[in-house]
Amino acid sequence: MGTGIRARCNDCWYSRSFMLGVGMHHSTLENCIGCVNKNSQRKINDLLTSNELVEYKFEYVLAHCQSCFTLMDRPLLKLTLANNQTYQSDLVCKSCRRKQLKVIEPSELENIPCPSCRKTGAMKGENDLLWD
Ligand SMILES: [Zn+2]
Numbered sequence: 001m002g003t004g005i006r007a008r009c010n011d012c013w014y015s016r017s018f019m020l021g022v023g024m025h026h027s028t029l030e031n032c033i034g035c036v037n038k039n040s041q042r043k044i045n046d047l048l049t050s051n052e053l054v055e056y057k058f059e060y061v062l063a064h065c066q067s068c069f070t071l072m073d074r075p076l077l078k079l080t081l082a083n084n085q086t087y088q089s090d091l092v093c094k095s096c097r098r099k100q101l102k103v104i105e106p107s108e109l110e111n112i113p114c115p116s117c118r119k120t121g122a123m124k125g126e127n128d129l130l131w132d
């Protein structure tokens with residue numbers, strides 16, 4: 001079960017919903033691995049063949065691209081392996097493909113520039129429908 005967040009700009013038409021948190025269909029590790037990018041999938045499969053998995057955490061996070069300003073929800077998988085090794089899947093921008101995403105909390109929306117008009121301080125986040 002996750003949380004829906006709507007990001008809105010007070011200064012232009014920009015309004016988009018994002019689904020954050022964990023969805024029910026991501027309950028198995030295989031499903032979670034299937035959601036992250038190919039490069040991370042390879043890395044994770046490599047790690048799991050030679051290391052024991054202690055725990056994993058999967059969620060959708062709100063991410064802002066510092067290169068093209070796109071705001072998006074992205075899957076993030078964190079693994080903890082034996083001997084305290086940790087691994088976090090890559091966060092890659094959907095539109096420019098750069099790895100310059102910054103994970104933000106909905107409450108931090110007002111600190112980032114609007115993806116459309118690029119004005120800082122005009123964005124705000126509000127709760128949207130729940131999903132599962
Ligand atoms: Zn980008």
Ligand SMILES: [Zn+2]
Pocket residue numbers: 009010011012013014114115116117118119122
């Ligand atoms: Zn705007």
